[in-house]
Structure formats: structure tokens, C-alpha cells
Amino acid sequence: MDLLSIFHNIYGKSEKTILQFFSPGRINLIGEHIDYNGGYVLPGAINLGIYGVMSPRNDTKIYLKSMDFPNEVEVDLNKAIEYKIEDGWGNYAKGIIKYLLEDGYSLKGCNILIKGDLPNGAGLSSSAALEVLIGYMLLFLIQKPEEIDKKYLALLGQRVENKFIGVNSGIMDQFTVANAKKDHALLLNTQHLSSEYIPCYLNGYSLVIMNTNKRRELASSNYNQRRQECENALETIKKAKKAALNNLCECTLDDLKYIKNEVEYKRARHVITENQRVIKAANLLKNNDLKGFGELLVQSHNSLKHDYEVTGFELDTIVEEALKIPNCLGARMTGAGFGGCAIALVEENIVDSFIKSVSKNYHQKTKLTPEFYITTLEDGVRQI
Numbered sequence: 001m002d003l004l005s006i007f008h009n010i011y012g013k014s015e016k017t018i019l020q021f022f023s024p025g026r027i028n029l030i031g032e033h034i035d036y037n038g039g040y041v042l043p044g045a046i047n048l049g050i051y052g053v054m055s056p057r058n059d060t061k062i063y064l065k066s067m068d069f070p071n072e073v074e075v076d077l078n079k080a081i082e083y084k085i086e087d088g089w090g091n092y093a094k095g096i097i098k099y100l101l102e103d104g105y106s107l108k109g110c111n112i113l114i115k116g117d118l119p120n121g122a123g124l125s126s127s128a129a130l131e132v133l134i135g136y137m138l139l140f141l142i143q144k145p146e147e148i149d150k151k152y153l154a155l156l157g158q159r160v161e162n163k164f165i166g167v168n169s170g171i172m173d174q175f176t177v178a179n180a181k182k183d184h185a186l187l188l189n190t191q192h193l194s195s196e197y198i199p200c201y202l203n204g205y206s207l208v209i210m211n212t213n214k215r216r217e218l219a220s221s222n223y224n225q226r227r228q229e230c231e232n233a234l235e236t237i238k239k240a241k242k243a244a245l246n247n248l249c250e251c252t253l254d255d256l257k258y259i260k261n262e263v264e265y266k267r268a269r270h271v272i273t274e275n276q277r278v279i280k281a282a283n284l285l286k287n288n289d290l291k292g293f294g295e296l297l298v299q300s301h302n303s304l305k306h307d308y309e310v311t312g313f314e315l316d317t318i319v320e321e322a323l324k325i326p327n328c329l330g331a332r333m334t335g336a337g338f339g340g341c342a343i344a345l346v347e348e349n350i351v352d353s354f355i356k357s358v359s360k361n362y363h364q365k366t367k368l369t370p371e372f373y374i375t376t377l378e379d380g381v382r383q384i
Contacts, residue, residue: 003067003115007053010065011111016055019140023133023381024049025124026176027209027343028334029185029200030300031278033308035170037230038191038247039275042282043172044200044377045180046209050116050129051384054137057109064093064134067115077107083164092127093134095164099156100138108141119211119371124341127165128173131157136178136381145383150178151193153381168224180380187282191247198282200377205290205329206348210322210358211371214314214339223336226267226310233259233268249275270307274300294330294345298323301332301342310337314366318342321361325354 007018024045031041057063060077066089073090075081081098083091093112100107114133118126135156139148157174161167171193176186184197234248240258245251248271256272259265277296284292301319305311311319315333319342322331327347334343346354355372362370 003051003053003113006067007055007111007113010113011055011063014055018053018055019137020384021052021054021133021137021140021382022049022384023052023129023136023177024180024378025118025126025129026173026180027124027207027341027375028172028176029343030281030296030332031172031274032300032304032332032334032337033226033230033310034249034271034274034278035172035188035190036168036227037249037271037275039189039249039271040278040282041172041188041190042185042198042278043176043180043188044185045176045380046124046373046375047378048118048124048373048375049177050114050118050126050133052112052114052133052137054110054112054141056141057111059109061109062097062107062112062138063110064090064112064114066090067113077101077109089130091165092130092160095160096131096134096156097138098164099159100135103156105139106142107138110138110141112137124209124335125173125177127161128157128177131160132174132177132381140383150380151175154178154193168227176380178380180378182379183377185282185285185377187278191249196282198285200285201288202290202345203288204348206346206351207375207377208344208346208351208354209334209373209375210318210331210342210344211373212314212318212339212341212362212366213368213370214312214366222310222338226308229264229267230271232261233264236261236264237268248272266307266309270303273303273307290329290345294328297330297332297343297345304333304337308337312338314339314368315342317365318358318362318370319344321358321365322346322354324361325350325357328354 028043062075064073154174185200187196319331322344329345331344
């Protein structure tokens, strides 16, 4: 049964227009744990995401239902909106509604039904896809599509994440979901929010997402600890140099000599080298150098493993197994780490045998069954 039929079953048939939308998940090709350190990242939107169906109402109520979770959420636009743990996924939507109202938007009541095909907790930005989707749908009722400010939408999603949900995340996920372009990666300067579309035609290669099925919980992971270690490293360098630095990505490898704390030294080294890898990767993709790009993926994973220490047994195992296969140009973890997904750049005509082999060997070592998604780079949030 399609989503539209389910929508009719739940909310009844209406003379009002029924609108349909899609908000993609994202993968970060390279540039991990950089978005809160002010450097460059290179993400893209994928062909998996969250679908939304909406119809306007005549009152001030917004009803939200998901096919992926049992609870329904009701919001009255005239009443205070507060975080409630029992609302689960609905808190992301409630946060968006709350801040849109605070920013002066005259929202309208509506019925919303959503369904995703993103694996939850895999690190493909299901929360950002949801935030941007809800924001886009609600603004679509009161603005022309071309008037919707995608940069505002991204910042709105980040605000919900930081202030309403309580996860200290950067801007990359929401910005990508809102602004991505088909067959392109997005070179994003996370300090200034300036961006450039980088052509990413894979010419005979496939981008394979490898889900370790080791679930990660971002809010309870070591994410906030890593941020603190980076801030400490930056403070140390600023004091030593008496310099007005805004973030760690403005520092150079030479600045590492000022950091005496071994852990903070390693964190800073990852950030500085990873930022350099992103700029190099964008240039390689512009020149269609997939081999060189693949090598950077491997360097990135090793840095995340040894210097940033956010990979873990499952991610390391799946990347190691991928790299054993001839004609896999490169692989690395993607997302925050501590489980979730890795990506691999694999020759198209061996993808099936690649999946079979990696799956078998990974399962033998971890006792987990991985999942694989052959992805394409797609446009950002949109009406369908």
C-alpha cells in the first residue's frame, strides 16, 4: 500500500490539496568531525530518505504520524511547545514548529504522515532529514517554493538539534539535506556556510554504503567529549601564539607543537589533516581522479581510527574487509562513528561479489549481519 492511500485511511479523504515531499539522507564523502571545527566538508544527499504527505486543516492543530514509529504527535499552534521524552521522534518536529513560531512565521494547521527508508541510528542523518522535511513542508504552506530560504532551514534544524534535543551537532547534515544537487558533492565551508558544487560522476564505480548494524546513539556517545577536546586544543594554541583564532581548522600542523596533552594533540592533528584532505579530494573529483580520491578515503579512516578514536571494532572490520577486495578504490567510516556506516568506492561490475565477500567475512568476525546500499547522489529536500 502506498503512502498516499495510508494517508487517506488515517485522515480521510479531503477536498484540500494533498502534497507530497522527499527529504534525503546524507553521506559525507570526506571531512569527518570537521563541521564543528570550522573547516571544509564534502557531503552529498543520497537516494534514501524520508517521504512526507501533507494536507492543510482549518484549525490550528498539526497532527504528525510516522509509519516507522507507533506514537502520534499533536501540536496546537496556540499552546506552548515543550520537549517530552515520550514523544520520541516527534520532538524533532515539535522543535521545528516551536522555533518557526518564535521566528514569526504564521504557521497553518495540517495533517502530516511520514515514512522513511533510511536505517535508523546508522549515521545517515535521519534526524536532519526529518527536521528539514518538516520545516520545508510547513513553510511550503505559507511561502512559494522558491522563497523558502534553504540556509535558514539548515540553521533551523541545527538549532532544534542543539537547543531542543540537546545534541551539540554541527551544521553539515542539515545544510546538505536542504541544498544538495544531483551528481554533485557539496564542498561546504562550515565556518562561513559558503558552498560550491563539486561534480561527482563515478564513471564505472559505485558508492556503496556499508551499514555495520552496530547501532550508535549520538547523544550518549563520546561526541560531546571530542568537541571539548578540540576546544581545549584550540585554547592551548591561541594562548601560546597569542592569536585570535576562531577554530581549529585555522591552525597548521606546525601549531601542534604547542599542545602537550597527548590526547588533545591527536584530536587536533586529525582535524587539521582531515581539513587538508577535503580540499585535496574536491580537486581530485574535479579532475575525475577516482584512484587518488579512494586513497584519501583510506587516509581519512586511519586518522579517525588512530587520532580521533571514533571508529571501533565493527567499523574497522568492515573497512578492512572492503579494502581486501581488488577494485575497491577506497573505504572509510562516515558519520559520527562509534558504529553506523562506512562507505566504499567499488567498481560497478564487481559490486555483487564485493557485497557477498565483505558480508561473509564481517559476519564471521563480528557476528553481526551488515546491510549494503548502492547509492546515488541526489537533490536536496523537494516536493515530488
